[in-house]
Amino acid sequence: MIYSKREGIDPRDWLKQANFPSNWKELDLQQWIADRLRSQGYNLKEGVWMNLPGGGRGQADIVLYDNNKPWQVLEIKKLINREGVLLGTNQARAYTEVLGATEQ
Structure with missing residues (x-):
């Protein structure tokens, strides 16, 4: 399901189609x-727990691996708003650093 920028899709329609x-x-x-991602051949794990610097634990939603090494961290948010974007970005950065992944 790919839509042109101009055409777009109502999120409710996309949810129904998916x-x-x-x-x-x-x-x-x-x-x-x-x-x-798995259907496209990506190696990944969901819900990857880790210890965070300064104490506490965090859980990356999806971690993609390349040659069995963390490559990308994906943080999934249900709602796309300012708070969600900032939270997800900060989480992905922290998890990327801890895991030694190359991209977020």
Whole structure:
């Protein structure tokens, strides 16, 4: 499902086309993305826990691997708003650093 910038798609229509349940959660989106990546041959793990600098633990939603080494960290957010973008970006940066991944 790729749409031109001009054409666009209503998110509700996309959710229907992707067969999401009406009460979908962030985890549904994470699994959908992971399934699509796996179908394209990517090696990945979901829900990767790690110890964070300064204490505490964090969980990366999806980590892609290249030659069995962390390559990319994906943080999935249900809502795209300023807070979600900032939170996701900060999480991905922290997890990328801890895991030694090359991209976020």
